[in-house]
Amino acid sequence: MKKDQLLAKWLNNDLSEDELAEFKASPDFEKYQKIKNYTDHLEVGDLDENTMLSNVLKQKKATPKVVPLYKTWMFRAVAVFVLALGVMFVLKFFIPETQTANFGEKTSFSLPDNSEVVLNSGSEINYKKWNWDNHRHLELKGEAYFRVAKGRKFEVQTSLGKVTVLGTQFDVKARKNRFDVVCYEGRVKVNYANTQILLTHGQSVSFENGKQANINVTSLKPEWIDDQICFYKEDIRSILDEVERQYNISIELNSKDTTSLFTGKLPAKDLNVALQIISTTYHLKANKVSKNKIIFDGK
Template sequence: MEENYKLSKWLNDEMSAEELSEFQADKDFAIFEKIKKYSSELETPAFDEQKMLSKIVTSPKKEVKIIPLFKNWMVRVAAILLIGMGLLFTFRNVASSTEFADYGVQNTFSLPDNSEVVLNSGSEIQYKKWNWDNNRSLNLEGEAFFKVAKGKKFEVNTTVGKVTVLGTQFNVKQRGNYFDVSCYEGKVKVNFGNNEFILTKGMSVAVRDGKTIPIPTKNNLKPEWLEQEMVFHQESLPSIVAEFERHFNIELELNATGNGQLFTGTIPAKNSDTALQILCTTYHLKPTKVTKTKIILEND
């Protein structure tokens, strides 16, 4: 670094006499002299500013192609979003939709054609929204009341039987091997096994273990459970207890024996204590409350 500094001062004639004498004594001074001599003889070509400007102006312009860095990225994002929306639409419409009513509650909802459905406690319906107007078919577990909008054939499928209508109001109940259909308006076709029934307003059909059970003609406009009443036709005590559990969302432990009596009648269901009192009086049971939601039923 110091040698370069000395060389620079020498080339610019900035050395003192003492520094010059010391620098000339350097072994490389002869080389420095030759470099200085030859470099001074070099000539730099004259720079014609006007000529250079004219050349720049008159030279043909090449089209500059600009490719945005984010273009491909944005296209990919848009494609992913489009595919995602398509998959979501397909899933929502083609996949089965489920409506459920938990114990102690009822669920009211509308189907895609504005048919109205009320699910009773502990019941479930599955259906597909896709092409619903041309394929009005659903699966039911439990009990539901339907107000069907007019249109093409409407089917309710259960594990015991099938109900087919065009436009009407009816109730379907399926609990285990029990199957019950009541018509409140219009006409209903009921199939189970090799049997077929045509029901009109006020008519009902019930099946237990593959055998029909006589049900009197109904004059009411909707099922009793919508009016907070539980109606039983030749029901066993365990079946009634199970219905109590669903309706009131409580646990009943049945420790009674010798109660093979079948019950037919109506029990008000607005208050669990009143309903239990009627049930216990009928079957000579004694209720013992263990917790707020658990009750043991024993022989009185």
């Protein structure tokens, strides 16, 4: 049976058990189910055949016309289908799009203007497709690297600050109270609290608890793209949080020394080496209590 016939019968709850099983196995069933959920609360008025016939008979030189029941069913199915298409349009263009990268993963995707985005582990982006070329605005939780296509103003909003560019390459990280922005090409305007800074190629700025640090950048892209976790004057808890994201593990810290700051790199694809560097730097002993849990104890 053709897909449109199955859809019409499904909307009218007229499928047999075999036909229903076939329809549920189709790749578009989840999308149709979502549309049906939205249209369940929409009512299509019943067709009053008696009233219609009475009105026709009252007209002069008019020939009475009977509307077959199968046409009534078809009218309802078409009406629901048209409403479903409208809901689908709203879902596609007005409901925000969400892209995520789970712990231990990275996600790459393109925006409607072909700008490219790479999400680091444990990060999320939300944006709307509707009128994107005139309003290039998105919300970021975590860290992402952007290659922005030329066009109108491009904005990245985070809970800690906002980054505005025209066409460039840059990295934004917003984790807890730490806000880092790195410019790899072009110019980037950074807004943090009451501070506004303009970064150019090879410049970076970091804010943490209101304190600002400017950093010169020598790399051509973020180190995490090549599976290296880079830190600049970060405490051990921030380091362990990032290791948890990259390796999708849980880390418990039993140590009094949590204030020493670390600047350096850790591998994102070799957990044993990463644990060894942390242990040596902070005089800790790493114990693997399970496949996905590590406990650091002070020596």
